[in-house]
Amino acid sequence: MSVNKVILVGNVGTxxxxxxxxxxxAIATFRMATTERGYTLQNGTEVxxxxxWHNVVFWGKNAEIVEKYVHKxxxxxxxxxxxxxxxxxxxxxxxxxxxxAVDTFEMMPRSQQSSMGTSAPLPEDTTADNLP
Numbered sequence: 322m323s324v325n326k327v328i329l330v331g332n333v334g335t336x337x338x339x340x341x342x343x344x345x346x347a348i349a350t351f352r353m354a355t356t357e358r359g360y361t362l363q364n365g366t367e368v369x370x371x372x373x374w375h376n377v378v379f380w381g382k383n384a385e386i387v388e389k390y391v392h393k394x395x396x397x398x399x400x401x402x403x404x405x406x407x408x409x410x411x412x413x414x415x416x417x418x419x420x421x422a423v424d425t426f427e428m429m430p431r432s433q434q435s436s437m438g439t440s441a442p443l444p445e446d447t448t449a450d451n452l453p
Contacts, residue, residue: 325402327421329375330429331355333395337379339388349384350420353377353397376420377401383423396429 334352341347352374359370377399379387401423410416
């Protein structure tokens with residue numbers, strides 16, 4: 322058995338680039354950034370913040386939704402598969418690119434975007450009987 326699944330929560334780095342094909346199907350692509358916070362080791366060594374950039378690809382109806390609602394700076398949750406494809410560049414040199422072929426995604430509300438990375442303590446009594 323094997324599994325090819327990628328889950329990212331990060332920031333949209335560029336406005337989506339959308340292309341339509343002859344039969345009306347769409348493809349949307351953009352770069353997405355995920356950042357690991359920096360920290361200090363017990364011996365005092367500082368490990369800096371690290372940002373990774375990911376190429377994400379949306380197809381069909383998902384691409385059309387992305388075109389309308391996703392913008393640079395938005396925070397998103399995406400799930401998909403890791404794909405690598407080869408192509409020849411303008412000089413005829415063979416290149417490869419690794420992308421996330423997105424299956425499902427969720428756009429994070431503005432209120433969650435500002436509070437990502439922080440957590441508020443839950444009330445002590447959160448049983449179903451005591452919820453509003």
